[in-house]
Amino acid sequence: MNFEEIQSYNQLKKHSIFLSDTTIYDLFKQDKDRFSKFSRSFGDILFDFSKNLIDEKAFEFLIKSAEQLNLKEKIEDMFDGVKINSTERRAVLHTALRTQKQSIKVDGKNIIDDIKTTNKAMFTFAENVRNGVFKGINGTRILDVVNIGIGGSYLGPLMAVEALKPYKTPLINFHFVSNVDGTDIKETLKKLSPETTLFIVASKTFTTDETMTNAQTAKDWIVKTLGEKAIGYHFCAVSSNVDLAVKFGIEKENIFGFGDYVGGRYSMWGPIGLPLLIAIGREKFIEFLDGARKADEHFLTTPFEKNIPVIMALVSIWNVNFLNTTAQAILPYDNYLKYVPLYLQQLVMESNGKSIDRNGRPVSYKTCPTVFGEVGTNGQHSFYQLLHQGTEKIMCDFILPVISHNETGSHQEKLLANGIAQTEALMKGKTQDEVIYELKAQKLPDNEIAKLLPYKIFTGNRPSNTFLIKEITPETLGMLIAFYEHKTFTEGVFWNINSFDQFGVELGKQLAKRILKDLQNPSMDLLNEYDSSTASLIEIVKDIRK
Secondary structure (H helix, E strand, O other), X not given: OOHHHOHHHHHHHHHHHHHOOOOHXXXXXXXXXXXXXXXXXXXXXXXXXXXXXXOHHHHHHHHHHHHHOOHHHHHHHHHHOOOOEOOOOEOOOHHHHHOOOOOOEEOOEEHHHHHHHHHHHHHXXXXXXXXXXXXXXXXXXXXXXXXXXXXXXXXXXXHHHHHOHHHOOOOOEEEEXXXXXXXXXHHHHOOOOHHHEEEEEEOOOOOOHHHHHHHHHHHHHHHHXXXXXXXXXXXXXXXXXXXXXXXXXXXXXXXXXOOOOXXXXXXXXXXXXXXXXXXXXXXXXXXXXXXXXXXXXXXXXXXXXXXXXXXXXXXXXXXXXXXXXXXXXXXXXXXXXXXXXXXXXXXXXXXXXXXXXXXXXXXXXXXXXXXXXXXXXXXXXXXHHHHHHOOOOEEEEEEEEEEOOOOOOOHHHHHHHHXXXXXXXXXXXXOHHHHHHHHHHOOOOHHHHHHHHHHHOEOOOOOEEEEEEEEOOHHHHHHHHHHXXXXXXXXHHHHOOOOOOOHHHHHHHHHHHHHHHHHOOOXXXXXXXXXXXXXXXXXXXXXXXX
């Protein structure tokens, strides 16, 4: 069903107009219990959405919208293996990688059996790398692991290994290569010794152009020093294309695959998470999966009015579709979480950056906001100016771990004070009277006050959510990321789009193959093939590279 066709849509539209005459700060002044009404806790995570322009009536209409769109049934369909990825005719079962169920069937086959078999082999391999049983061709211990992938097979492991660095083995260093720019792989290799390096080639098809280009460069580097036989000692693969991986030179027992029911950006819970498994070990990796599984159970069984990922999505829908918000900032106040904004960019925008609905029709409403972010107080000295006084209102998610893994003097209190203060400042702003009072206290003359006044006013009324997390652990990280996964799915239900395909990634790659041939063909008459801009750019590049 189309979002605009349900009864609650018009109710929400009317109510958003009604609330346009008030502010978030007004709502706080009217209700001393607002925080308790508009915050939820689960495990060691508290989610505060009270600093949004939302009241009990709007929340009620949003809950009704979820019911009218049959959200509960659609959640159950996903967990049961219904092929909700309609354009690719696939089930969506990344949740199966962390489930405790003994049976989930896809096309009549119990996929849990395959997952268990793969996990057993993967856990054994990871432990052998960690404890030095798996060695390089010269009998040397592995000291560096290089993950070669792109998209979800790069961003997920990169984010998680960095986020859980306090739990990482000190014996192995981790590196991540994704860009087809030769600088990425070359600068990484400069730091390494072939004898002590293990490469993980992460490509489901083992044909991804960027990944295989980098893998070939790494292979050439190994072979040059250690010989052809060394490939089996210094490479493993995360791929479902066993034949191509074996042809590359990788030993069959060191190839770990996963089904097409797991999309790239949802895949770090399985073999794509191999770098994380090697980094933190079996016990902590299972805690990571358990955190996500607990989030799954919460999403699947909790009533919508108490369901954190559902509420995250409802608040987003409210801001995007009724309050004209166009962007979302992800703002983690913990240096270990520095890649979380980058990871969520892909999760959200590759999933929901769509303009065609499930019926093949153009949507008539906004879908995915632009997602960006930065860690800690760095962002405050970068783009927070835009958040506070820009022409667009941007919804913000603040992620605040209360306990640091590196408690040092007053650092953590100052960090948390800054994060909480930003949520208050965005909501409250600063009035004309407050600015005049401050400037008079500085003993400025009236003409100077009048001159500065408009620049010093903050309109406030800018929405934010706050995640207060006791401490970043494997379990809380797994839970947080799973919450965002389910939020993204729920938004897709509201917008009636397929959150699990990504055809928008393909066109540029297709055209790049054609242009590559013409860059390498000096006699091609380009003006017969391209517009004048593209043809000229190709010609100039060819001339310079001569």
